[in-house]
Amino acid sequence: MTSPATTSPTEFKPADAIAVLTRTPAVLNAWLRGLPEVWVRSNEGKDTWNASDILGHLIVGEQSDWMPRLRIILEHGQARPFDAFDRFAQAKQSQDSSLDELLDDFSRLRSGNLSALQALNLQPDDLTRCGKHPALGVVTLSELLATWAVHDFTHVHQLSRAMAHQYRDAVGPWSAYLGVLDCNGHSAP
Amino acid sequence: MTSPATTSPTEFKPADAIAVLTRTPAVLNAWLRGLPEVWVRSNEGKDTWNASDILGHLIVGEQSDWMPRLRIILEHGQARPFDAFDRFAQAKQSQDSSLDELLDDFSRLRSGNLSALQALNLQPDDLTRCGKHPALGVVTLSELLATWAVHDFTHVHQLSRAMAHQYRDAVGPWSAYLGVLDCNGHSAP
Numbered sequence: 001m002t003s004p005a006t007t008s009p010t011e012f013k014p015a016d017a018i019a020v021l022t023r024t025p026a027v028l029n030a031w032l033r034g035l036p037e038v039w040v041r042s043n044e045g046k047d048t049w050n051a052s053d054i055l056g057h058l059i060v061g062e063q064s065d066w067m068p069r070l071r072i073i074l075e076h077g078q079a080r081p082f083d084a085f086d087r088f089a090q091a092k093q094s095q096d097s098s099l100d101e102l103l104d105d106f107s108r109l110r111s112g113n114l115s116a117l118q119a120l121n122l123q124p125d126d127l128t129r130c131g132k133h134p135a136l137g138v139v140t141l142s143e144l145l146a147t148w149a150v151h152d153f154t155h156v157h158q159l160s161r162a163m164a165h166q167y168r169d170a171v172g173p174w175s176a177y178l179g180v181l182d183c184n185g186h187s188a189p
Numbered sequence: 190m191t192s193p194a195t196t197s198p199t200e201f202k203p204a205d206a207i208a209v210l211t212r213t214p215a216v217l218n219a220w221l222r223g224l225p226e227v228w229v230r231s232n233e234g235k236d237t238w239n240a241s242d243i244l245g246h247l248i249v250g251e252q253s254d255w256m257p258r259l260r261i262i263l264e265h266g267q268a269r270p271f272d273a274f275d276r277f278a279q280a281k282q283s284q285d286s287s288l289d290e291l292l293d294d295f296s297r298l299r300s301g302n303l304s305a306l307q308a309l310n311l312q313p314d315d316l317t318r319c320g321k322h323p324a325l326g327v328v329t330l331s332e333l334l335a336t337w338a339v340h341d342f343t344h345v346h347q348l349s350r351a352m353a354h355q356y357r358d359a360v361g362p363w364s365a366y367l368g369v370l371d372c373n374g375h376s377a378p
Contacts, residue, residue: 012359016225020352026219031212036205136362143361150360153353154369157346163209164342170201171339172332173325180343183372 012142014122017149021114024152025107028055031159033103040099044165044185051162054155055102060089062109066148067116073131073141074120081132161185201331203311206338210303213341214296217244220348222292229288233354233374240351243344244291249278251298255337256305262320262330263309270321350374 032040032051040051049057069082097105127142164180175181221229221240229240238246258271286294316331353369364370 012356013225013227016227017356019223019225020228023220023224027216030215030219034208035212036202036208038202038205039209133362136365139361139363142359143363146356146359146361147363147367150353150356150363150367150369153349154367157349157353157369157372160342160346160349164339164346167201167206167335167339170332170335172328172335173322174328174332174336174339176325178336178339178343180339180346183346 012127012146014127014142014145017145018114018117020149020152021110024058024156025103025110027156028159029103029107032099038166039163042162042166044162048185049158049162051159052097052099052102054159054162055099055106056095056097057087057089058152058155059102059106059109060086061148061151062106062113064089066144067113069131070117070120070141070144073129073144074126076131078130078132078138081134084134157183201316201335203316203331203334206334207303207306209338209341210299213247213345214292214299216345217348218292218296221288227355228352231351231355233351237374238347238351240348241286241288241291243348243351244288244295245284245286246276247341247344248291248295248298249275250337250340251295251302253278255333256302258320259306259309259330259333262318262333263315265320267319267321267327270323273323346372 032055035051043050043053064083065085072080072082122141127140127145129141130138131141131144133139161180161183164178168175168181171178171181221244224240232239232242253272254274261269261271311330316329316334318330319327320330320333322328350369350372353367357364357370360367360370
């Protein structure tokens with residue numbers, strides 16, 4: 001149907017970001033629970049992530065990235081930079097968990113964080129409060145919330161690509177029509 | 190955790206493809222039902238697709254692509270080429286449907302097609318039977334089944350990118366870390 005262009009920047013509303021953040025655990029649960037091993041244990045090659053790695057990474061984000069950074073903004077502003085986020089921490093703490101355990105952990109942690117976020121009862125003025133990212137410099141609270149949501153999209157995007165990769169040969173000549181097989185791994189770790 | 194490489198081609202088993210095909214309607218339902226308009230009605234700019242367009246396209250595939258082509262292979266082999274697939278047919282038939290109606294239609298049609306597929310009770314020898322694609326030439330039944338599954342992945346991949354696009358500005362400097370924002374639209378229509 002080729003919809004009309006909607007290229008104007010989207011006004012940021014916390015409720016829109018929260019709507020995405022609320023749904024991601026259910027999306028991953030519907031997709032991954034009970035799925036054959038070929039889909040969830042296979043990656044895209046050396047030093048890439050499979051479904052378990054991605055879930056482990058999302059779990060670490062719930063524990064040590066998003067809400068801790070939001071609280072640093074509220075409590076310290078730019079005076080205290082965020083702690084650096086270890087993008088490989090999941091290797092240490094979740095490698096022995098089953099996929100079902102990872103799905104359960106992510107769902108529980110996300111739900112708790114969204115409850116904590118709602119309890120803060122952020123006001124419009126809070127969205128422009130600033131914090132200091134250790135590499136990116138000054139960022140706002142609204143940018144942090146928007147990034148939390150787009151980080152979910154990035155890893156759903158990565159997961160669709162990692163699973164599609166398993167059938168790179170199986171699709172035969174149709175590979176020419178399947179865009180996900182052309183994605184160049186920009187959202188790999 | 191950076192899992193060991195698993196780069197060997199995956200042996201194709203119909204049950205693996207069916208496991209993906211079975212889950213996609215629930216994935217899209219968990220993601221899109223009740224989501225604010227900004228996510229589901231916005232696209233990536235002129236001549237790109239939003240969530241409704243993608244669902245409409247998946248619906249047309251259930252109606253006129255995957256199972257009809259599979260039956261042509263079984264009944265006619267290469268003697269009768271597949272009908273061409275109209276990638277823009279959804280513009281004509283689903284533009285007046287609500288997103289919830291599209292989710293319901295896709296779920297119902299997919300479920301019916303998978304029941305019909307199971308009823309065919311395909312045997313290993315059937316997987317190597319050949320058909321003729323109007324542009325790609327000779328293809329096998331197993332390639333058709335694998336492509337049906339990877340086509341789902343392609344459109345989940347596209348959907349994550351289309352939704353992330355809405356926050357391209359809202360994430361501020363974090364855009365540098367969010368791979369989905371770098372995807373170059375290879376899976377656009």
